[in-house]
Amino acid sequence: MVTTLIRNARPLRREPTDVLVTDGIIRQIAPDIAAPADAEIIEGNGALLFQGLIDGHTHMDKALIGLPWHSTKPTSTITEIIANERQLRREEHIDAHQQSTRHAHAAIASGTTHIRSFADIDTEWGLNGVRGLMQTRDDLKDKVQIQVVAFPQSGMLIRPGTVELLDQALSEGAEVIGGLDPSAIDRDPKGHLDTIFGLAEKHDVDVDIHLHEPGELGAFSFDLIIERTRALGWKGRVTISHAFALGGIDQARLDALIQELLDLEIAIMSHGPSGGRPAPPVEYLRQRGVRMISGNDGIQDSWGPLNRPEMLNRAYLVCYRNNFRRDDQIEDVIDIITNSSAEVMGIDDYGFAVGKAADLVLVEEENHCAAVIRRPTPTLVMKRGRVTARDGAVI
Ligand SMILES: [Zn+2]
Structure with a gap:
């Protein structure tokens, strides 16, 4: 004892x-x-x-922590960023186990005790990312609890073979299935979401979908996610990450979506995005009782060098993005990166x-x-x- x-x-x-x-x-x-x-x-x-601080959304398999400075290339679309990322992996032979270990150490030192991390799965990189990350998860389980999300970063239906790889990753121990911009990347929202929810049902895992789609396009994806969450009975088991659309629709549409999020206990992940993009109105969502989670997103990866692994820093950025100046607002963000994130991730203890x-x-x-x-x-x-x-x- x-x-x-x-x-x-x-x-x-x-x-x-x-x-x-x-x-x-x-x-x-x-x-x-x-x-x-x-x-x-x-x-x-x-x-x-x-x-213990909770990083509820990051990408440990592809952090470039500890590697020479990577100069971010100019891009104008997410598809270009993703193509650059695959090229970088081909040329630099990124070791997902090594990089996720470095990331984990930086997170632990800064007070993080739980992480939800996505791992890229595509037909070039295969299961290298998710296997490396699961090895780190197992190595460090006494220091930090890592929940692994199988994530089709390069699209799923546009790359035949990806669904089978996701299925395999879930069989090997990934705990969550991730989705990505069903209209903007796969250009087949019904097909994308039916497949993601099908894998969720088959493996009995939670769902976490990156949704960068703006305005009404994003709101339409919300509708489809809500439909499938209800049909499958996945109440309390779905997160929508970034959810930029919630910052770009009119009040009546927003309020109607919020009612559905409340009924189905769908969580929203916001990390206080840079660049002035529309973003979920954190204070309003919290006042309405929407479940929220936050995280650092990718740390020093090919998407850019701005993010850091410390969750106190993330809390600051969420405050900054939402113009939170009062103590009660700042304390509410502390609640998001602790109790609220734990509830979304299902951490019972x-x-x-x-x-x-x-x-x-x-x-x-x-x-x-x-x-x-x-x-x-x-x-x-x-x-x-x-x-x-x-x-x-x-x-
Ligand atoms: Zn992300």
Whole structure:
């Protein structure tokens, strides 16, 4: 039995407290807990206590972390970006296991305890990406929990053979099926979504669809996803990522879609996109009760160098994109990158409560909002009661 006592830490919206952890589980949350004889003591000294941070949308298989600087090529369409990406993989022989391991270490050091990562699957790259990522998931399972999404980044129906590869990836242990712009990339929205939901049913997995399609085209894809979620009975098991369309339709159309999202518990992933593109109205969606998740998206990959692996930084960017300045707005984003993301990903043992896993992060800052704005490196990261990083270094 391994017992740890964290003394004097400050959880969000609660009084300073001690936390007693035994065998990875939070056993007691109270001030001045008497230390059991065998307990390891961690002095919080008034540090902030965060729950483990969750990166609910990233692409670990193709992060270029640790490789020489990659100059992003000029492109005008997503199809061009995707073609560049395949070319880069051919020429540079990207090792998905190595790159996802580097990404994971950077994430752990910055306080991340759970990740949902997509892995590209196409007829050139095959299962290299998803197998490399699943190996990292298994290697590092005691430090970070990684949920792997089988993802047809290059399109699915336009590349015969891709569906079979996705099917194989799910058989080998990918936990979620991903989809991509059913009209804009495959140009066959019904065919694309029927196939994705068919794979979801066959393998009993959740669905997470990248939807960059703007305005009414994107809203039409929403309609089709909603239809299939209802028909399959996949309530609470579908996420729509990016969902730019929600920022580009009129209020009545938006409200009608929101009602469907609520009925079917469909989640929306927003990472506070750059570039002034229309984006989901985070505050309005949260007020209406829509389930939300966030993440860093691709880190330093062929799409661009702007994203970083730290979730406090992502919380800052979501605040920035949505012009959140008040404490209650910033704290709501902290909830998105912790409790709300955990709920969307189905992490049952998550939460700052007795009986939950001790996935905890200590940060030295004035308060939780200041930590989002100033983004310091955590002084300590704990996964299931074990210290995994101190001062930015993975143990
Ligand atoms: Zn993505």
